């Protein structure tokens with residue numbers, strides 16, 4: 130699941146973890162002179178901190194009003210009278226639909242998450258399967274890696290950890306989320322041909338304009354993320370509902386906002402979460418947040434190395450991607466009339482209790498602080514009914530993969546009540562884009578020296594680790610290409626856009 134982060138948050142708070150964040154404190158040494166200069170791989174190095182710097186709810190800070198310009202932004206988005214009417218009507222339709230969704234998730238539980246075998250998904254998924262995946266936004270792909278191989282990977286990683294006792298991890302006294310990016314196992318898993326096949330099939334779910342020269346949905350890249358081996362009984366490592374890809378940026382950045390144009394003009398039913406559009410050019414990180422991600426990830430995902438089911442410390446998701454996207458985007462535009470303390474629950478949620486935040490609009494964007502992760506709760510987003518509508522992933526076996534759309538609201542179960550390790554390798558689906566290839570270029574530099582990728586806490590990382598993975602461990606030409614170690618091939622059969630994008634990527638990589 131994530132690029133993440135853990136930290137030793139405040140002793141008074143339950144410490145949580147997410148993979149979309151990373152904040153492990155680290156120490157610079159003489160051997161990291163580049164970083165000592167404040168730079169890493171050509172990018173500014175991330176500041177030290179802990180998880181509370183990523184999640185406002187963990188920092189204990191009260192919800193702070195955003196600067197005045199956010200009131201103006203809200204007014205601009207709400208628009209003229211015609212748009213206002215459309216928004217109010219769409220809000221009414223949407224909140225009714227969200228109530229149906231909550232009931233459906235409550236009833237179906239894990240059945241809301243489509244499960245598909247590797248063979249079906251990569252060869253000829255049925256229209257029913259595609260439809261179910263597109264409705265949910267999350268899925269399990271079964272048998273991607275042979276069970277025996279995945280089990281061996283876990284043993285190999287455990288040995289790598291044992292051979293390198295100085296490895297950092299969270300929590301410090303019982304490490305479960307490791308600051309490891311370059312083990313042989315991770316390099317092999319990221320470049321595994323069957324994993325690339327799944328990623329290509331995931332990218333096929335999206336559509337891009339034929340003339341779009343900034344994205345290829347045919348070429349997955351390797352983004353080096355962490356791994357976790359969660360222990361039975363653990364409850365330190367949990368994370369509340371959140372989404373990746375920035376917070377206020379979804380409204381403030383014009384390109385990002387454009388992705389959700391249908392929603393913001395009162396036509397949420399028309400919104401297609403599977404259109405790439407401006408996502409590849411959007412600025413998801415306007416405030417250099419400590420948990421921000423330097424690439425556009427179409428899907429977040431992990432490869433399971435263990436048999437793990439609900440209540441065993443697994444991932445939870447809101448399994449209706451269009452509805453959640455619509456509500457997330459519309460929510461700041463509306464305000465309650467009567468507080469929850471003065472009316473019944475149904476009255477509180479009723480559309481008649483909500484109105485557009487117009488005429489001296491507030492600067493409030495619930496759960497969307499600057500430079501923090503976008504978070505959700507029953508207070509900030511009551512119509513989602515998160516207590517009923519977040520569902521744990523179905524049981525996975527070693528070699529299965531879990532995937533969720535880049536806008537999906539997700540969380541990590543508070544407690545691991547299972548009997549064995551809950552182990553995953555975080556490996557997302559990252560398409561070739563110009564922004565992404567620039568990250569890969571910087572990441573390549575860090576890989577060669579054994580340091581964490583630019584998105585992650587700095588330091589010397591695995592530079593001096595015994596048994597660290599090398600370029601020769603990467604499988605095949607596709608794996609080397611995904612790491613920026615081999616030029617992208619060009620041929621006349623490609624569209625002009627694809628060929629130009631690959632040429633530009635090769636140029637950026639100096640290949």
Ligand SMILES: [Fe+2]
Pocket residue numbers: 131147148149150371372373539
């Ligand atoms: Fe996340």
